[in-house]
Structure formats: structure tokens, C-alpha cells
Amino acid sequence: MAEMVRAEAVRKSFGRSPVLNGIDLRVDGGEVVCLIGPSGSGKSTFLRCINHLERIDSGRIYVDGELVGYRQDATALREMGEREIARRRAHIGMVFQQFNLFPHMTVIENVMEAQIATRTANKRDAETIAHDLLGKVGLSQRCQAYPGQLSGGQSQRVAIARALATRPKVMLFDEATSALDPELVGEVLGVMRALAEEGMTMIVVTHEMGFAREVGDRILFFDKGCIAQDAPPERFFGAQEDPRIRAFLGHIAY
Amino acid sequence: MFGIRGDAPEPPSQRAVAGNPGTPILSPRHPGRAVSTAAALLAVAVLGDVLVTNANFRWDIVGHYFFSATIMSGIGMTLALTGICMAIGSVLGTVLAIMRRSANRVVSLIAGGYIWFFRGTPVLVQLVFWYNLAALFPRVSIGLPFGGPTFLHASTNALIRPFTAAVLGLGLNEGAYMAEIVRGGIQSVDAGQADAGRALGMTHLQIMRRVVLPQAMRAIIPPTGNETIGMLKMTSLVSVISLADLLYSAQLIYSVNFQTIPLLITASLWYLIITTVLTIGQSRVERHFSRGFVRAREQRQTPLRWLRSGEH
Numbered sequence: 001m002a003e004m005v006r007a008e009a010v011r012k013s014f015g016r017s018p019v020l021n022g023i024d025l026r027v028d029g030g031e032v033v034c035l036i037g038p039s040g041s042g043k044s045t046f047l048r049c050i051n052h053l054e055r056i057d058s059g060r061i062y063v064d065g066e067l068v069g070y071r072q073d074a075t076a077l078r079e080m081g082e083r084e085i086a087r088r089r090a091h092i093g094m095v096f097q098q099f100n101l102f103p104h105m106t107v108i109e110n111v112m113e114a115q116i117a118t119r120t121a122n123k124r125d126a127e128t129i130a131h132d133l134l135g136k137v138g139l140s141q142r143c144q145a146y147p148g149q150l151s152g153g154q155s156q157r158v159a160i161a162r163a164l165a166t167r168p169k170v171m172l173f174d175e176a177t178s179a180l181d182p183e184l185v186g187e188v189l190g191v192m193r194a195l196a197e198e199g200m201t202m203i204v205v206t207h208e209m210g211f212a213r214e215v216g217d218r219i220l221f222f223d224k225g226c227i228a229q230d231a232p233p234e235r236f237f238g239a240q241e242d243p244r245i246r247a248f249l250g251h252i253a254y
Numbered sequence: 255m256f257g258i259r260g261d262a263p264e265p266p267s268q269r270a271v272a273g274n275p276g277t278p279i280l281s282p283r284h285p286g287r288a289v290s291t292a293a294a295l296l297a298v299a300v301l302g303d304v305l306v307t308n309a310n311f312r313w314d315i316v317g318h319y320f321f322s323a324t325i326m327s328g329i330g331m332t333l334a335l336t337g338i339c340m341a342i343g344s345v346l347g348t349v350l351a352i353m354r355r356s357a358n359r360v361v362s363l364i365a366g367g368y369i370w371f372f373r374g375t376p377v378l379v380q381l382v383f384w385y386n387l388a389a390l391f392p393r394v395s396i397g398l399p400f401g402g403p404t405f406l407h408a409s410t411n412a413l414i415r416p417f418t419a420a421v422l423g424l425g426l427n428e429g430a431y432m433a434e435i436v437r438g439g440i441q442s443v444d445a446g447q448a449d450a451g452r453a454l455g456m457t458h459l460q461i462m463r464r465v466v467l468p469q470a471m472r473a474i475i476p477p478t479g480n481e482t483i484g485m486l487k488m489t490s491l492v493s494v495i496s497l498a499d500l501l502y503s504a505q506l507i508y509s510v511n512f513q514t515i516p517l518l519i520t521a522s523l524w525y526l527i528i529t530t531v532l533t534i535g536q537s538r539v540e541r542h543f544s545r546g547f548v549r550a551r552e553q554r555q556t557p558l559r560w561l562r563s564g565e566h
Contacts, residue, residue, distance in 0.1 A: 051452075083457060086452075086455045088455075089454070090455025091455075094450075096446060096449065102450070104545050104546045113456075113464065118455045146546035147546065166454065
């Protein structure tokens, strides 16, 4: 499989406290990689570095062979202009814990917005694409609703459709089900599972161990800003030898 | 024991029995309300009586001048100044608010300094200052700074007429206040909204225009309505630079016929009428920008609905 995301020695700190202490990672196209670990271990920050919502202090992150947010100079990396960063970001979909839907726009307007802003489609095509995507997440009936009228699970499915609208090469999920009522988690995981089966490259920060075990191709355990383990789910959940990870898994009921 | 039950009401025959869960739940009685209502109505009646019976109010003169040409042109001036100055203030305020939040320290400091200066000096002083600008700069020219060539020049007094001075004085001052209102509105929008916009590949400007400002409007509109109504009355300050707004027009009339009170009443009634219209406009605009925040079924309370509902 072709390489889709590569991180090399990524470091970042907030003020004086280091968050990422040299992350190296390669994710191939079509792979589903689940990041798990205690809170504060840097997994969400790493996710936000991939689409340059956070600056990194050193290292390199490539998506589909291109640096995100920076250009290689003769001697150093230089941050790109805003437009260029925006163009790269459109190829990286992101789903947030708090959905972050635009509350003043209808569901379909939410899904159309990025296509129009990035000029990937004109208004009519954008609407067709948005309709298709909303159908895919099972919400074609709610096109004209406002986000405030949706349940949490429906909101997150709209957010997934919105992120898919610019045809991203990779999807980042930042604890996409953590803000949901337990009975609504399943519908969102179902959409994510279907996406994985279609061959989407996915990097998923999650506390849903069942999802990680079933859908994940690899499990990455983050601890203190490092990847403490990178293992296939059978080995990670089945024959875990690291006592620290065993303790962590013991704390999480799944 | 009483309890709130979700099932259908029981037949009336079983109600009203003490201890029966079907007993209706009543609001508490308010015996004091009847007394306070009576007292308030009495006060209103006394006031109304005074207004009608005291001949010194000279309602005939109020009526005579209510639609007079002088008053009408004064209203025109007041409305024009209010509209133009609020437009300048809103645009300037938005620009200043965005500058104030800029990552560029110099830009942010300049905006901060502007707000500090224009909020910190009386608007009356600013008005008189613009009116007397010629004392400071007798000539105005357009060209390159620091002694470069000039392309156009004119005498300041020809450029700064009383109307221009009024627009500059009130508009630039309003910009400082609007900047703080817009800044507060922008800050009221959750940071996740901008994150989502960036993650979708929108530029800073697109996020501001399409995502943040429309939501900030919800917080911006009510104080802006306040500012507009304040501006309506603040325009009466322009009488000091002899611009004939509504109040100054009334003053022009009573300086001749000495009917001070009736003409002040005339002007005040007009201010009240315009304020009422502006208030209605404000609630319309508020409803527009609360799209997605107000549920469809929820009806907003308007005075008319309040009277009809009978819940008072």
C-alpha cells in the first residue's frame, strides 16, 4: 500500500511543558489506525498537528507526500501562506468531539459550505454532493433542519458528511463519540465502520476499545508524548505484555 | 402526597379529593398583586389628568408645530445623521475589532489606542474639534507624507462643513464603542467554530465572514440597537455647531415665539416615535440572526401576544 501519512520526529510543547516528544509514524492508504492512551498523553494534539491546527516545534509531517503547513527551504521549514494551508487542509477531513457544526446554517448548508469556500464545486454540484453524503450517513430526511434540532448522534453524522464533502484523502477523528449519550454511540461508530470498509485512511483517537479492536488495523498507545506501543489489535488486546498498558486497559470497561 | 404525573388527567369525578394524586396543581395566590395594580393604575390616572387639565402644556401649539416644515426638516437631519454615523460606526467598529484581535501587536495596539482615545474624550469636545479643524490645519492636501509632492489641496473650512464635522465627530466616536461591542460578539463564538472552519480548508477571512460574524451578530444586535437609539439622541449635540437637527429646529422656533415647553414636547414626541420604530426594527433583525437558535415552535413574546395571552 502507498504511504498516506508520515510523521518524523514530531515535537511540540505548550509553553514549557512538552506534549509530543518525537513521534514517528507511517500510515498507509486504507489503513485504520487507532490512537489510545491516558488523557494528556498527546494523542489529540498529534491529531491536530496533522492538519496544522497546531504548529509543531520540530519534525516533519507529510500527508500524501506533501508537507502540511510548511515548505522546505534550503535550510529550514517555512510556514506556508494561509491560502496554501487551507488548500492542503481541505484534503484532510476532521471530526471533533463537540461536532462544531455551524449552528446558523441548515444541515445541508453545513455540508455545502467547505465545497463552496474551497471552490471544489459550484453551488448546484455542492448541493448534489451534500445530498449524497447525507444519504450515506442516513440523514437525507434532515437536510433542512438546523443542528440545534438534531440529536448528538445525528449531529456527529452530519459532521462526518461535512468533513467528507471536500473528498479528503485521510480522515481524522478526535474522540468523535466521547460527547455522546451511550445509546447514540453505535450509530456514529456504524458510519465510521462503513467508511473504513470503503477503504478510507483513518486516524482515530478513541476510548471505544470495541471499535479499535474490530475496525483498527493498528493500535497506537500514546503515553507522555511518545508512542509507547504500535501493535495489531489481536496482539494489543490479546497478549498485552506491557504492565502499564495492561493497567490502562483494566481501567477501561469494554 | 402530591406528585407530577405524566399520564392522562383523571376524570373530574375523582379530582378535588384531598390526597388523591389526580388533584389539580394550582399556582400560589398573590393577594398583593391586586393592591399594587390598583396603586399603579391610580398613579397613571393622576398623571393623565395633569397632562390633560394643565393648560400650560399648550397641546394646541404642540399640534400646530407637529408637522411644520422646520420640524420635518429637523427630523430629516436627525435621521440622516443617525443613519450615516451608525453606518460609519459599525463598519469602523468591525474593522477595529478585527484589528484588535490581530496577532500583529502593532496593529492591535493601534486599534486599542484608537478606542482608548475616542472613548476617553467627550463626544461634544470631538464635535467642536472637528468643526474647528481649520485652526489646526488651515489647508488639507492629498499627497505623499513627510514633505513629498502633493496632488490635491483645499482649504479645510471648505471641506469641513458643519455636516461633515458632525458625521466625523459622531461616527468616529461611535466606531470606538462599536469596536468593543463587535469584539465582545466575536469572543462569544466558541473557538471550536473557527477550528472546524480551518479544518474544512476555509481561510481566515471566510471563517470570519461566513462562520464567526453571523453567530456573533446574535450578541452584537441588542447593544447595537441600544447604540442606535443612543445615537438618535446624541445627534442633538450638533446644535453646538449650528446644524439644524430635530432639537435645534424646535429651539429655532421657540427662540422666536417663547413656547419652550410645547416645542420641547413636540421634539420629544418625535424622538419617542422614532425610538419605537427602531425598537420594532431591532426585534425583527434579532429574529433573523437567531436562525437555528430558536426552536420553530417557540414563539417570541411581543407586547401584542403578551396582551392576548392573558398570563399577567
